[in-house]
Amino acid sequence: MKEKILKILGDIRPEFDFNESDNFIDDGLLDSFDIVTLVSELDSEFSISINGEDISSENFATLTTIENLLKVYI
Amino acid sequence: MITEFSGKRITDLISVIPSKISKFDDEIHNYSFTREQSIKLKNILGFDQHRIVSNNTTASDLCEYGFRYLVDQKKFRPESIDALIFISHSPDHFVPPTSSILHGKLNLKEDCLCFDINHGCAGFIVGLQQAFMLLNNKEINRVALMNGDTLSRKTSIKDRNSYPVIGDAGSVTIIENDPLGKPLKIFTKNRGKDAMVIRIPAGGFRTPSNNKTASLHSDGDGNFRGLDNLVMDGGSVFSFVQAEVPNMIQELIELNQISMNDIDYYILHQPNKFMLEKLADKIGVPYEKMPNNIVENFGNSNSVTIPLNLTFNLSKELLGYSPNKLLLAGFGVGLTWSGLIWEMSSLKSCEILEFDDNNG
Numbered sequence: 280m281k282e283k284i285l286k287i288l289g290d291i292r293p294e295f296d297f298n299e300s301d302n303f304i305d306d307g308l309l310d311s312f313d314i315v316t317l318v319s320e321l322d323s324e325f326s327i328s329i330n331g332e333d334i335s336s337e338n339f340a341t342l343t344t345i346e347n348l349l350k351v352y353i
Numbered sequence: 354m355i356t357e358f359s360g361k362r363i364t365d366l367i368s369v370i371p372s373k374i375s376k377f378d379d380e381i382h383n384y385s386f387t388r389e390q391s392i393k394l395k396n397i398l399g400f401d402q403h404r405i406v407s408n409n410t411t412a413s414d415l416c417e418y419g420f421r422y423l424v425d426q427k428k429f430r431p432e433s434i435d436a437l438i439f440i441s442h443s444p445d446h447f448v449p450p451t452s453s454i455l456h457g458k459l460n461l462k463e464d465c466l467c468f469d470i471n472h473g474c475a476g477f478i479v480g481l482q483q484a485f486m487l488l489n490n491k492e493i494n495r496v497a498l499m500n501g502d503t504l505s506r507k508t509s510i511k512d513r514n515s516y517p518v519i520g521d522a523g524s525v526t527i528i529e530n531d532p533l534g535k536p537l538k539i540f541t542k543n544r545g546k547d548a549m550v551i552r553i554p555a556g557g558f559r560t561p562s563n564n565k566t567a568s569l570h571s572d573g574d575g576n577f578r579g580l581d582n583l584v585m586d587g588g589s590v591f592s593f594v595q596a597e598v599p600n601m602i603q604e605l606i607e608l609n610q611i612s613m614n615d616i617d618y619y620i621l622h623q624p625n626k627f628m629l630e631k632l633a634d635k636i637g638v639p640y641e642k643m644p645n646n647i648v649e650n651f652g653n654s655n656s657v658t659i660p661l662n663l664t665f666n667l668s669k670e671l672l673g674y675s676p677n678k679l680l681l682a683g684f685g686v687g688l689t690w691s692g693l694i695w696e697m698s699s700l701k702s703c704e705i706l707e708f709d710d711n712n713g
Contacts, residue, residue, distance in 0.1 A: 291390070310574040311587040312394060312514060315627055319397045331595030331631035336588060 284345050287320045297342070304336045314339050321345075327352040355608065356539045358485040362531035365428050365702035366671070367419040368664040369501075369523040370404045370651060372709045377401055377517050384513040385575045391513065399626025399645070403520040403652025405505045410710040412443040412501030413451045415523025417458055418708050420497065424459075428702055429527065431459055435493040436466040438483050440476040440656050442553075442686070443503045444469060455499065466493070473551070474622045474685025475541075476500055476656025477524075478692060481681075482539050484528040498526040500656040507553055509569060509578035515585060518625055520652020523708075524660035533698065535676075538608050540601050541691040550589045551686045555580035590685065594628060597690050598682060599636045605680060609694045615678060616694065618667060619643040622683040623658045659683060661705070668703040675699075 288297045291313050300306045309317065317339060318329050329352065338348045377400040381391045394400065406415075416439065424431055437459075439452040446454075452467035466487065472479050477500055484496040501523030508519045555566035566580035578584060598621070606613060619638050623629055629645045644666040647658050654661060659681055663671060670677050676699070682692030 291393075307573065311591070312574075314588070315397055316390075316393050319393075319627065328631075328634045331591070331628075331635055334595065334631070335592060 280346055280349060281342055283324060284321075284342060284349075287317060287324065291316050291320070302340045304340050309339060321349065325349060325353055354541050356482060356486075356541070357536065358489070358539070359536040360530055360532055360534040361485050361488060361537070362529055362534045362698055363526055363700060364529055365423050365525070365527040366660055366664060366700055367423060367525045367702060368657065368661045368705045369415040369419040369525075369708050370661070370705060371406045371410060371415070371521050372707050372711070373405050373407050374402050375405045380510070380517060383510050383516075385511075385577075386513060394513070395517075397627050398518065399649040400517040401649040403505075403517065404522060404654075406503045406521045407710045410503065410708070411445050412441045412503050412521075412523055413439065413445050413455055413499075414710070415503075415521070415708055416499035416501045416525055417455060419523060419525035419706060420455075420459055420499070422706055423525065423527065423702060426702070429495065432462045433495050434461050434465055434497050436468070436484070436487045436496045437461065437499065438468045438470060438480055438496065439499045439501070440470045440472050440480045441501050442471060442473055442655065443501065443506070472686065472689070473502070473655040474624070474658075475683035475687065475689040475691040477659040478539065478541070478681060478683045479689070480526070480656070481528070481693070482541065482691070485539075488528065488530050494530055496528045498528060500524045500526075500660060502655040502657065504583055504655065507556075507581065507583050509576070509582040511569060511577035512582065514574075514576050514587060515578075515583050518648060518653050519583070520648075520654045522651060522654035522657040522661055524657045524664075526660060531698070535696045537693050537695045538605070539691065539693045540605055540608075541689070542597070542601070544593075544688045547589065547593070547688045550586045550593070550688060551583075553581065553583050590624070591628060593688055594624070594684055595631060595635065598632055598684050601682065601690055601692050602636055602680065605692055605694050611694070613637065616642070616680045617670075617677045619680045620659055620662050620667075620682075622685060623647040623662065624653055624685065655686070656683065664703055664705045671697065671700045671703045673699060
């Protein structure tokens with residue numbers, strides 16, 4: 280799962296190394312529109328529909344938080 | 354707050370869009386993002402084309418055009434209008450009220466109340482509520498509700514977060530007392546502590562416009578805008594909508610003692626395609642019951658998205674004989690969220706007009 284998430288993140292913002300960040304939002308790797316793109320890609324990749332209320336900066340701050348969120352749906 | 358009414362009816366509903374179409378594909382070069390990034394967002398958020406006013410066209414011009422059309426069609430006489438409500442963030446001037454200007458241009462009688470209301474995304478429901486309250490006075494039998502915005506003129510073309518989604522439009526809704534009008538309840542809430550989540554920082558008396566407020570600066574995310582421009586905290590707006598709108602819809606369903614399936618159409622304000630799809634998924638409404646094509650065809654025109662949705666997607670149904678049970682809901686600027694379930698009887702007019710502001 281981690282590799283798939285990293286691949287999607289890399290496609291959205293290829294200029295950043297997501298392994299080097301402790302917080303994608305605070306470090307400026309993802310803005311709110313990137314999160315929208317990420318949610319759409321994750322929905323499609325994992326055949327899920329992430330609940331709108333779960334689309335918060337906290338849930339998309341690190342690989343671990345994204346993984347934990349996906350586990351709720353998969 | 355829940356307000357209750359009965360015996361009200363919309364007789365005529367006209368949306369007015371400017372003739373100029375601006376396409377997202379032609380605007381991509383304005384943004385400091387890769388073409389691939391922008392195309393992805395286009396598909397997700399529903400950016401495709403939007404209607405933009407030319408020259409100095411104002412929201413009141415669009416509304417005036419719609420009203421004159423109805424009069425020309427002999428739907429009613431101008432002197433039968435007892436109140437005019439103009440709802441917009443785009444007044445002609447700070448002084449006088451735009452409703453007064455419209456009153457003069459449309460040659461309405463002096464025994465006619467005029468109101469300007471500064472409201473946005475929930476403005477159509479707010480306007481209906483105001484009209485219903487006015488109609489509860491025996492002196493008032495017919496209200497002209499005019500919604501309009503031309504916020505493309507206050508949005509930076511280098512702001513990919515806002516510009517592609519903004520559309521200009523106006524609408525005219527004629528509302529009357531009707532003994533056969535079904536009872537209805539309007540849900541309305543306000544959260545003023547978050548009012549600045551959607552804002553135009555400068556241009557009012559708090560921060561007057563000057564050369565500094567007009568100059569563009571980076572927001573750090575690749576967008577460039579000035580303090581004179583519209584700015585939306587996208588994440589905050591999204592969270593607010595996803596948290597509060599489903600609760601409002603659930604409360605309206607319970608108040609009306611019906612089930613979700615009893616609603617023929619969910620006509621919601623349309624900030625963008627993604628936000629509405631997520632709402633539909635959450636409340637369990639099939640996409641075909643929640644038309645979601647206003648942003649991609651016209652852009653988000655604030656309080657006009659609901660009337661535009663009705664005229665674009667449901668004119669056949671609303672002009673037909675059978676009543677339609679609709680859930681209407683607006684949410685955003687304020688922050689305000691408001692909605693109602695209404696079994697609407699047949700309209701006499703329900704159409705979209707194009708305003709040629711190159712020759713208008």
